Amino acid sequence: MVFGVPLLFVLSSDTTVYESGVLGDSMKITTRGTGDPEVAVVGAVHGDEPCGARAIERLLASDLKFERPTKFVVVNEEALERGVRFVDVDLNQVLPGDPNADEHERRLAAQLVQEVEGCFALGIHSTHSFNEPFGVLSNPTDRKRKVFRRMAVDQVVDTTGLSEGRCVDQPRFVDVEVGPQGTEKAVEQAEHCVRSFLATVGAIPGSARPTPTDYYEVTEIEEKQLGSEYEFLARNFSKVEAGETYARRDGEELVADESFWPVLASAGGHDTILGYRAQLVGEL
Incomplete structure (x- = not known):
């Protein structure tokens, strides 16, 4: 080289x-x-x-x-x-x-x-x-x-x-x-x-028919606190209601202040981010 x-x-x-x-x-x-x-x-x-x-x-x-x-x-x-x-x-x-x-x-x-x-x-x-x-x-x-x-x-x-x-x-x-x-x-x-x-995109043979696809818009990144331990309790793409506990940080419950849909959220998937908050807009 x-x-x-x-x-x-x-x-x-x-x-x-x-x-x-x-x-x-x-x-x-x-x-x-x-x-x-x-x-x-x-x-x-x-x-x-x-x-x-x-x-x-x-x-x-x-x-x-x-x-x-x-x-x-x-x-x-x-x-x-x-x-x-x-x-x-x-x-x-x-x-x-x-x-x-x-x-x-x-x-x-x-x-x-x-x-x-x-x-x-x-x-x-x-x-x-x-x-x-x-x-x-x-x-x-x-x-x-x-x-x-x-x-x-x-x-x-x-x-x-x-x-x-x-x-x-x-x-x-x-x-x-x-x-x-x-x-x-x-x-x-x-x-x-x-x-x-x-x-x-027509690069290979085959039919690709439209199918129902849910469309979400991310509204917020949920950052982790450095040195804290997390447990994620909700399910991705399932609505978290306002007042619902969706995670724990060092044993303390994290409660949603408003409803949202978690996306790419997990306790161990990322060092600095717990996940993203999104809203379901409708069908793409």
Whole structure:
């Protein structure tokens, strides 16, 4: 490797590995179909969520026939190999990144933005908080809504304005969350969601009919207190009524001051966040 010089290594006619020139920076990019990619599938933004990378491996090993050129990206190979969420910083908080940054994930974020430019992209994530797949988007468009209505998800969460620097903050990017994190079930869900996404956007043969999909808007992040122990008592996507105890912090009951629907909420899923409060808007 030549340090300080970005390189693309061609592994085969359809697979390349990007290396920034800094030891450990590596991103595997595989294309299928003829022409410049118009669709992208992105896995391993977080290294402790291997389901996306495993689902991509299975799909690439299958006999799928592609009708639109599609790009598959395994983003953070170093974190994936280590089994950690990130090496230096959370990649899903630092987009569009900086190719000259000191942090590993900022450099990868810059390359990821470049790789998915011009593509409609699906990112694959996993969670401890819920055992069925659901969608995540920001700044909804008609196309994003249409895709999720036809994908294999029953709920979609709108996180517009929640934070900056995430994949879904990119203009043509949506995410799917599967679970439980670290399980074979998550890999199977991820593969099923990717197949339904690819059929929906016309990248592979198959019909994708609209199905009822509940639409939630996140209104608040529930932060954890440093050093406290938590127990989450409610159920994600089930309404918590005002006055209802939904969690405990160091044994003390946390009571809802107003009704909300918990999303991505769990005691141990995140070091600093208990979860998100959302409102059910209606059908997507």
